[in-house]
Amino acid sequence: MTRLRPWLALAVGAPALAALGYTGYWFAAAIQIERGIADWVASARAQGYAIEHGAIAVGGFPFRFRIDLADPAVAQPAGPLPWRFRAERLKVTLPPFSPNRLEIESDTAIEFKIGDADDAVTILSRAARLETRLTPGAPVHVVFESLAAASARYRLPTAAHAEFRVESSAASTIIAAAFRDATVPVAADWPLGPKIERLAATVALKGAWLDGPIAAALAAWRDDGGIIEVTAFDLAWNGVSASATGTLALDRELRPLAAFAGSVLGLDAAIDAIVGAQRLSAAQAAAIKVGVRLLGKRNNSNTSADTVDISATVQDGRVFVGAIPVARVGPVVAP
Numbered sequence: 001m002t003r004l005r006p007w008l009a010l011a012v013g014a015p016a017l018a019a020l021g022y023t024g025y026w027f028a029a030a031i032q033i034e035r036g037i038a039d040w041v042a043s044a045r046a047q048g049y050a051i052e053h054g055a056i057a058v059g060g061f062p063f064r065f066r067i068d069l070a071d072p073a074v075a076q077p078a079g080p081l082p083w084r085f086r087a088e089r090l091k092v093t094l095p096p097f098s099p100n101r102l103e104i105e106s107d108t109a110i111e112f113k114i115g116d117a118d119d120a121v122t123i124l125s126r127a128a129r130l131e132t133r134l135t136p137g138a139p140v141h142v143v144f145e146s147l148a149a150a151s152a153r154y155r156l157p158t159a160a161h162a163e164f165r166v167e168s169s170a171a172s173t174i175i176a177a178a179f180r181d182a183t184v185p186v187a188a189d190w191p192l193g194p195k196i197e198r199l200a201a202t203v204a205l206k207g208a209w210l211d212g213p214i215a216a217a218l219a220a221w222r223d224d225g226g227i228i229e230v231t232a233f234d235l236a237w238n239g240v241s242a243s244a245t246g247t248l249a250l251d252r253e254l255r256p257l258a259a260f261a262g263s264v265l266g267l268d269a270a271i272d273a274i275v276g277a278q279r280l281s282a283a284q285a286a287a288i289k290v291g292v293r294l295l296g297k298r299n300n301s302n303t304s305a306d307t308v309d310i311s312a313t314v315q316d317g318r319v320f321v322g323a324i325p326v327a328r329v330g331p332v333v334a335p
Contacts, residue, residue, distance in 0.1 A: 179196070262310065
């Protein structure tokens with residue numbers, strides 16, 4: 001038995017020493033995190049950001065660092081596009097052995113305001129979560145619950161659930177967005193009604209974006225070869241479903257310049273709804289339906305809800321379905 005005692009002491013003592021060492025590491029790191037937050041706040045304020053917050057507490061021992069921030073608010077009041085963020089409470093989580101991984105969560109209301117005066121847009125959410133890694137080009141994933149937007153000038157949509165994923169590289173910025181149970185402004189009198197069951201898209205943004213007035217920034221982006229590649233689009237709206245891919249740019253007058261190909265389920269019902277909303281004449285609607293039959297690939301295996309493969313283009317201020325002009329569009333903003 002006496003020969004086993006050193007091994008027994010080692011078997012018991014080594015884990016105890018490791019636990020003691022880890023405990024010391026965790027609490028030392030927690031102190032450094034609090035100091036790091038204070039240093040970051042001071043540095044950001046020196047750069048012109050307005051930062052306010054309540055109590056800061058670091059917890060989560062032993063498996064994580066969890067930073068609880070009370071009443072955080074960050075704003076950039078100066079510059080061409082002022083903004084302000086505030087929340088009732090934020091929880092920031094960092095794994096002890098993967099400090100580059102970051103999770104930020106709010107289970108209370110948050111507010112993000114962009115712009116000022118009548119052009120300001122305020123984004124509200126009942127709860128939100130952000131996940132990313134603190135490395136250049138790492139994707140950022142954000143989830144919102146009960147997302148809404150408000151503006152004094154514009155009527156904006158809402159969504160029960162919204163997700164965004166952004167990933168940047170030297171060549172492009174890829175943005176994936178998905179909305180569930182969205183509501184568009186009733187005042188706009190949308191032909192298919194205000195309720196959108198599902199809307200999702202993935203786009204790649206190419207071209208440099210410069211600060212300044214929106215029209216000038218769009219023109220500079222266009223001149224830099226700016227283009228939006230839509231690699232995926234999916235829509236379910238009041239019995240009409242659509243999917244598509246395509247490209248979108250701007251012409252010299254800042255009008256859309258686009259080419260898309262996709263499929264629509266329930267196209268006839270959608271066209272009839274547009275006629276009912278007096279957005280198309282009966283003659284235009286009939287021409288589109290004939291054009292679809294001639295130029296599209298129609299699947300009539302289900303007579304109550306057929307699928308049509310179609311293409312659409314926008315050029316010189318006109319919208320074409322196949323080769324048939326159906327509408328006119330102007331500049332996205334006044335030049």
